[in-house]
Amino acid sequence: MDLETVKEQSGPREFGPADEMPREYREAATRMIQFHANSEIMGAYIERPFIRQAPSLDRKLAVSAQVQDEVGHGQLLYRAAEELGIKTREEMLDELASGEGKFLNCFHYPLDDWYELPMIMFFVDGAAMRRQATLKRTSWEPYAHAIDKICFEEGFHIKHGEDILRTIATGSRRDRQRLQEAFEKWWPRILQFFGPTDDDSTHGGFATDVGLKTMSNDDLRNAFLNAYVPKAEKYGLELPEYPRVEYHADDDYYEVYEEDLDWEEFFTVAKNEHPTGAGQIDKRRRTQKAVEWVRDAIESPDTTGVSPAAADD
Amino acid sequence: MTLEGPGDLDDRERAAVEAELRCLGDDEFVTAERYTEWQVRGPTLESDIAVANIAQDELGHARLWYDLLEGFGHDQVDLIWERDPAEFRHATLVERPYEAGDWADPVLRGYLYDTYERLRVEALSESAYAPIADRVEKALGEEEYHREHAHNWLERLCEDAEGRRRVQAALDRLFPHALTLFAPTDREEAVVDTGVRPVPLSELRREWRNVVTPFLGSLGLEVPVADHAELLPAARGRDGDHTDAWESLYNEFTFTYEQLGRESAPALMPEPGEADADV
Numbered sequence: 001m002d003l004e005t006v007k008e009q010s011g012p013r014e015f016g017p018a019d020e021m022p023r024e025y026r027e028a029a030t031r032m033i034q035f036h037a038n039s040e041i042m043g044a045y046i047e048r049p050f051i052r053q054a055p056s057l058d059r060k061l062a063v064s065a066q067v068q069d070e071v072g073h074g075q076l077l078y079r080a081a082e083e084l085g086i087k088t089r090e091e092m093l094d095e096l097a098s099g100e101g102k103f104l105n106c107f108h109y110p111l112d113d114w115y116e117l118p119m120i121m122f123f124v125d126g127a128a129m130r131r132q133a134t135l136k137r138t139s140w141e142p143y144a145h146a147i148d149k150i151c152f153e154e155g156f157h158i159k160h161g162e163d164i165l166r167t168i169a170t171g172s173r174r175d176r177q178r179l180q181e182a183f184e185k186w187w188p189r190i191l192q193f194f195g196p197t198d199d200d201s202t203h204g205g206f207a208t209d210v211g212l213k214t215m216s217n218d219d220l221r222n223a224f225l226n227a228y229v230p231k232a233e234k235y236g237l238e239l240p241e242y243p244r245v246e247y248h249a250d251d252d253y254y255e256v257y258e259e260d261l262d263w264e265e266f267f268t269v270a271k272n273e274h275p276t277g278a279g280q281i282d283k284r285r286r287t288q289k290a291v292e293w294v295r296d297a298i299e300s301p302d303t304t305g306v307s308p309a310a311a312d313d
Numbered sequence: 314m315t316l317e318g319p320g321d322l323d324d325r326e327r328a329a330v331e332a333e334l335r336c337l338g339d340d341e342f343v344t345a346e347r348y349t350e351w352q353v354r355g356p357t358l359e360s361d362i363a364v365a366n367i368a369q370d371e372l373g374h375a376r377l378w379y380d381l382l383e384g385f386g387h388d389q390v391d392l393i394w395e396r397d398p399a400e401f402r403h404a405t406l407v408e409r410p411y412e413a414g415d416w417a418d419p420v421l422r423g424y425l426y427d428t429y430e431r432l433r434v435e436a437l438s439e440s441a442y443a444p445i446a447d448r449v450e451k452a453l454g455e456e457e458y459h460r461e462h463a464h465n466w467l468e469r470l471c472e473d474a475e476g477r478r479r480v481q482a483a484l485d486r487l488f489p490h491a492l493t494l495f496a497p498t499d500r501e502e503a504v505v506d507t508g509v510r511p512v513p514l515s516e517l518r519r520e521w522r523n524v525v526t527p528f529l530g531s532l533g534l535e536v537p538v539a540d541h542a543e544l545l546p547a548a549r550g551r552d553g554d555h556t557d558a559w560e561s562l563y564n565e566f567t568f569t570y571e572q573l574g575r576e577s578a579p580a581l582m583p584e585p586g587e588a589d590a591d592v
């Protein structure tokens with residue numbers, strides 16, 4: 001299939017492994033799905049310490065299940081990406097560990113404590129949900145299929161995140177203060193979640209033309225703000241003065257003053273060069289290296305001296 | 314005679330039931346706590362998912378036993394979050410820390426623990442205390458999968474020279490701690506004579522050694538043969554005496570509870586990012 005035909009025929013779940021897709025399409029889809037898969041894994045890295053630090057059995061179970069789901073999402077997405085024939089899962093995981101693989105800006109910042117957890121589990125996951133919901137209509141069918149399951153499970157995560165948020169927001173005055181501090185620290189990163197305005201977006205145009213992407217970053221950011229600014233207010237959180245976010249009632253539109261956001265940091269993060277993000281990648285690299293012997297042992301066992309003499313049962 | 318609930322128990326029986334439940338609940342809780350360290354750190358995405366499943370099952374079992382303790386007027390706060398660390402009754406096996414990347418450890422530890430758990434819980438199916446006997450089936454249901462997981466991994470690792478070397482090292486290190494699973498509490502005599510658990514721990518230990526020694530031997534491993542009295546570590550867990558790893562683990566898992574509940578975060582707590590000894 002040539003590119004013109006792809007653009008013409010593109011529609012929700014239109015293409016799959018049986019179609020001969022042009023290389024440009026397969027590369028663009030791989031880049032997008034790999035980014036998503038990497039983000040699931042690195043999101044799990046951010047949340048994992050809170051399995052241990054959860055303050056009740058129910059929370060501990062829920063955070064453990066959530067981290068597990070994210071790894072499961074990574075697994076599904078790598079599979080969907082693999083079917084494009086550009087990279088294997090192993091190659092993508094190696095790229096993640098080596099610092100070549102890219103992932104969402106918010107997962108470059110480890111969380112300091114429990115007060116920050118709802119910033120990820122509610123706001124960032126909520127933002128992710130906005131984007132993912134539109135991907136049910138992406139043109140690469142295996143991706144859309146993975147998204148169905150992901151959206152279903154993410155719905156529970158956000159509910160749990162909201163419950164954590166509610167508990168803290170209805171706690172002591174000190175709890176509410178700590179929550180507000182966490183919110184102010186995270187809010188600019190959350191606004192940057194959807195990237196720069198469309199004009200600056202590098203790959204958006206092509207991905208939209210071939211139906212991989214179904215909604216622009218600006219529209220997604222706006223849909224997110226429409227839903228989540230009122231929720232933040234509901235829990236007593238105040239939007240900081242900067243970055244300025246202005247609501248235009250006439251068009252039901254939130255204007256984000258982009259010049260108030262630190263785009264230099266954003267692009268450093270995007271290159272995996274921000275120190276905290278580099279630290280997260282380094283953790284991934286070290287944990288993977290530490291278990292490399294297991295993969296070696298099961299893939300190409302060295303059977304010298306291994307003679308289970310008593311193996312007669 | 315069947316004891317239907319807390320109201321049917323005299324003081325000695327009640328102390329016996331509580332002692333048994335604390336060993337069961339604490340073992341499960343601490344086992345799960347350690348397992349979760351492997352989430353997103355296992356050798357494959359599939360093993361990350363499997364280990365999370367097992368950890369959640371064990372947490373569910375902890376709740377099964379803690380719920381029965383709630384029947385005696387306890388609640389989760391005094392059972393876990395505000396309990397003095399020296400009042401926990403888990404075996405030292407389950408609190409030992411993992412070395413980064415030492416996948417042989419959770420696999421072997423899981424095998425030793427799950428084999429023990431099956432024997433102890435099966436013995437409880439005959440418990441004179443009905444609420445315990447009623448929960449046996451639920452606790453055993455998921456253990457089959459855990460043992461299968463551990464068996465498969467042990468077999469695969471032991472087919473490789475380096476893998477077997479690592480499993481052997483874990484076995485040498487963990488076997489003495491595994492024997493603390495069978496260490497008695499000060500209520501052991503009452504537990505047995507009241508029929509709360511009709512089979513004594515010494516008998517369960519004998520059965521356990523009869524299962525694990527030949528299986529591990531068949532994988533080419535050398536299993537300690539000495540008498541348990543010679544092998545047992547100094548800290549036994551069941552008497553409240555724990556290894557040094559326990560205090561730091563306790564401080565980590567109570568960190569947020571303390572932080573949320575007090576006027577200011579307690580000093581000398583580990584930084585959250587390092588709190589779980591991230592590699």
